[in-house]
Amino acid sequence: MTIGKNLPPPFPRRIVPNKADLGDWSQLEPLFDLLDRAAPATASAMEEWLLDWNDLAAALAEEGSRRYVAMTCHTDDPACEKRFLHFIEEIEPRAKPRWQKLRTQYAALPAGRDLPRPRYFVLDRSIRNEVELFRPENVPLEKEEEKLCVEYQKLTGAMTVTFDGKERTLQQMAKYYDLIDRPLRRSAWGLVASRRLQDRQQLDDIFDRLLKLRQTQTQNAGCDDYRAYAFRRNERFDYGVKECEQFHAAVEKVVVPLHRRIQARRKKTLDLQPLRPWDLSVDPQGRPPLRPFQKAGQLVKGCTEILSRVHPEFGSLLAFLRQHSLLDLESRKGKAPGGYQAVLSEHRLPFIFMNAVGLQGDVSTLLHEAGHSVHSMECRQEPLLWYRQAGPEFAEVASMSMEHLGSDFYEVFYHAEEAKRARVKEVEEDIWLLCWIATVDAFQHWIYTHPGHRVEERQAAWLELHRRFGGIEDYSGYEDALKNGWHRQLHIFLYPFYYIEYGIALLGALQVWQAVQKDKAAGLAAFRRGL
Structure with a gap:
């Protein structure tokens, strides 16, 4: 299954060869070796090393996302399942100890302590937490967990x-x-x-x-x-x-x-x-x-209009995702349940998955996932993968806020009484x-x-x-x-x-909605700054 069509080119790679097969460990191992050999002695050298590390992380993240999306879109397709299982059985278990080695190296290098604290505090805390928590004997257990x-x-x-x-x-x-x-x-x-x-x-x-x-x-x-x-x-x-x-x-x-x-x-x-x-x-x-639409195309068209009324750039994003086949929205046999937004980390573009059947809840779901997508695009120019994804407590503020901001324009799908x-x-x-x-x-x-x-x-x-x-x-x-x-x-x-993240985020989303009701321009500006 091909994810996306006629996509803009991915961001330039730094150390990963453009034609590398990211499902072949023999091509990945030398890249980890290259990172291992580096020993940045200054803060500026450390920042460059982190960007190289980030380059490999983004490449593998996109490869994993593509295989996961294909598997969830077609759980009844043995080829999609085989490709995903290969990644979690053969690539991830080999990569995890190598990521840990890089984290340990980072934690031990004096140059890490010289990085600007306001910029790197969150990343530093995350890396050191993972260093302490990682156990090599858990790697095969995590593989079995993913297979289940x-x-x-x-x-x-x-x-x-x-x-x-x-x-x-x-x-x-x-x-x-x-x-x-x-x-x-x-x-x-x-x-x-x-x-x-x-x-x-x-x-x-x-x-x-x-x-x-x-x-x-x-x-x-x-x-x-x-x-x-x-x-x-x-x-x-x-x-x-x-x-x-x-x-x-x-x-x-x-x-x-x-x-x-x-x-x-x-x-x-x-x-x-x-x-x-x-x-x-x-x-x-x-x-x-309430029956807001019959086909997925009508759902996308209506939600694009709603998002455009919230902010023109939000509507343009959903139109872009449709144009480039970055949506899989309708329920069908053999498709995993639920809904999610995945990110193609090298292209820095979102993909939306859901199971629409023609209900009002589907409108809310697409607005929710579009909120995640807007969040992803607001962070698109951030060079570090680690900072292009927020913790779930705030990530869900983006999505749940968009549900509520979009609800002000339900007249796109309904007459006034139905919208109410x-x-x-x-x-x-x-x-x-x-x-x-x-x-x-x-x-x-x-x-x-x-x-x-x-x-x-x-x-x-x-x-x-x-x-x-x-x-x-x-x-x-x-x-x-x-x-x-x-x-x-x-x-x-x-x-x-x-799951509790949704509760925390809902309280934040209601505050965003309230702020926009009071002053739309100021409220939306604050919302986007937060993203």
Whole structure:
């Protein structure tokens, strides 16, 4: 699969040959040797050495991104899977000890201490943290972990159901959840729940194997538990377990009651007793579902117009991505679930992946990923790869801010009354999202501080957190679907402890949105400076 068409040339390389095969270790090893032999004695020489190091890092990062994108776009294509597995089995395990050698060399060289602190403090802290955390015996374990993550994506990407006479992905089934016909909603929701449960044993098996690998990595690194290890690996220098628990408590005290009041109002308006999980998306007043587009091209056209109204350069970026085939937006069989923005690090260009099916949520998702893309482009002239990517707590501010800034222009897709409905829906989903974030984050705290737990104990912990942070909907008759509901949150499998960042970022995004409401020019200027 080719990622991108007629792209502008990548930024010039410094040490990596232009025709190098980045999937061939014999061509990569001499480049690491070249970096090893350098011994910069001055701050200026150290800066040049870091740029050479950065050159190789960017080349390998883009190669890895291209293979990952191809694999997630086509989880049912053996050739794409083979290319990605080759990279994580043959290239990354050889590269990781060499990166560590460079980091160790950097930490030991006196010239590093002479680098301008305002410019290099963050990079220096990151490198020294990795030096302390790295263990060579963890490299093969990380390889096996990545292979299990591929297995999860293949399994979930293959999930389909036959409904209304057609085979459909689980993402495509979401368009039945907001229909006025309640029996049809129940049938659709129940079929999807049943399909997920068919693979619950395999999903639990994958996760149990991931747990064992992560626990062994923790022991090798000398950390008390995987939570402590993951916090260091994720570079959470500014907050810790205590602050996460304070976030959980604040959500429980302030947000959960609001979420439940909104659901109680929904229940009353719909005149239902009880409210069921298939009643959570339908319009309470019986109005037709919001259907902003039918085809991906319409989604891109509309979001391009929205982004242009936020700022002309933002809209131009999405048009550029479409022109150069840097988008894969529609849901289909064999495509991994979820959405993400990847960066081609040598071209310094973004790629957006998602699973659109024609819903309002797809508009929000594309605006979200476009926010990441704007962030990437704002940092494009930064020479160091390490500084072209922010920590997730702030990276998600860019994406979630764009969702909210774009919501001011939903009239691109709807008439005035529908646009108002879409905005109300977005605010209500913000409230639900904070509850879900607290649930997912607290669940991971429980998982990784209870080593050796059984599947049944894990399910019980999830149910307890649902009682703490969940809504008022009744799952009677669908208890298995509820206690296995965490299976659908891919972050728990693929990106452990990456989720509270969305909660932190949402609070920042709401402040950005508020600032732009008060003074658009000043608010947007401050937003872009922050990026």
